[in-house]
Amino acid sequence: MTESADPAERAMILSQDGWGRIIALIAAADGDIAGAEDALSTALERAVTAWRAHGPPANPEGWLYRVALNARRDVWRSAAARTSTPLDEETIDRIDGGTDPAHHDPDALPDRRLELLAACAHPDIDPPARPLLMLSAVMGMTAKQIAAAMALPVATVSARLTRAKKRIAGLGVAFGSPDRLDLESRLPDVFETIYGAFAIEWAQAAAQPREGMIGEALYLSRLVAELCPGDGESHGLAALIHLSAARFPARRSGDGRFVPLTDQYPDRWDGTLTEAGERHLAWVHRCGHVGRFGLEAAIQLLHMAGIRTGSTDWPMLLRLHDDLAQVAPSLGGSVSRAAILAEVEGPETGLAALDALAADSPRLSAFQPAWVLRAHLLTRLGRTDEAATARRRALDLTTDPAEREYLSVGLT
């Protein structure tokens, strides 16, 4: 993107950070996210003309907030006039109270974004709609932008957003003055939604890997860590997303080939993101609570350190995997643990762990990573024919062209 020379346009771009804050603050009063977004759109439209004509204001966010609030008030007033609901005047007072229009410093405005995030991850909202809602409400993205990032049809995104926003408004999920305890109990859903948006497996088998929503997920994870700094898992999530994103450029070679983690060049990892991930992980320890995301981030960092230094602390990785299996058992986690076990105690033990898993979970026979690992362990044991069969099975279950090419090397 080129730097804009137009001061009005520059001010508009700089004000984007404040959009989520403005929507959160206005929607907090009555839970009507769509209404708050409309109000912000009105303010933005007016800003285009007003800022061009008179120059941008000293405090663009404050200006936008004031105009958006006025637009929203007009709607409330006319609704009150139609239905003579006394509540609406109360609503207006609630968010008007205490803010002096003379200095609308957005940092001085109450920050309701955590409440807004919690509303987006409300149990009554369909899980697939939750990340869409966050991107729309907290980041001000349009349905078109979200559709492009998530590789979904625009019509689908619009329909899901409309339904979800109606749902929130209909529930009367006013999130202006939530119980602090209630908010804390909702945090896991917030974390899960942000992680889901990041880790989404692309619905299509694209020839090229898509950046998808990595930038957005990074932003949301930083935001949530900033909004609840004392929560270990908020930093764990931020650490995990930053460390994973750091390796993104190294997943494909220059000519588009798939590169597994162990073969990646550490100098192709993004140093800034790695450092940010390490910083958040240090915060996890300072908070004294290590949960699922903190453990997964620690596992990733140990792997990365091992590749960088040429010596991996496998026993420590095994301990972390054992802890993870306690906190958040998963098929992927169990297969990774079998891989670590093979490094610590030898390939036979890893294979035995994999067999034990297969006996417990019928889903394992359709789980591609389990077949990749089986092929790898059989190769190490010199059982070449069985290894080739396992690799073929992994290949049958792989749809990504680059990964297929990687797996098919050496197979006849």
Added chain:
Amino acid sequence: MRYSLIFHAPEPGADGPAPTEEDFQEMMRLMDDFGQALTSAGVFVAWEMLAPHSETKTVTRRTGEVVIEDGPFAAAKEALAGIVVIDVPDIEAALAWAEKFPGTSYGTIEVRPAATSFVDGTWTRPGDEPTRPGDCPSRPDGS
């Protein structure tokens, strides 16, 4: 083993906002990615996306004579919209591909094994197909 991925989706003009030209382009791009991936994986057999019901004719001789009609104009909201035929070892592999079908964001995919297929002028049953060299009939885990 051949599997048909049978795609049902709302007919154009059914309820919901009509997709824009841009939506069409985006979906075409996703569908193209899917087709390229099927081809590069060597599992592709055929793929037809079908014109709407309004351009359909039905032919029957159930009454003894040939009757050709417009339609069918079923009242169902969703209609057959396309068929992708792939050749993969089993249902698990077929499902792995079906999951990636871009159209599932607005329709549904039915995955059905072929009972018998007419290939190169002759009927082929799944068991008749040549297995790949080195293919082991049983899996290492015995399942």
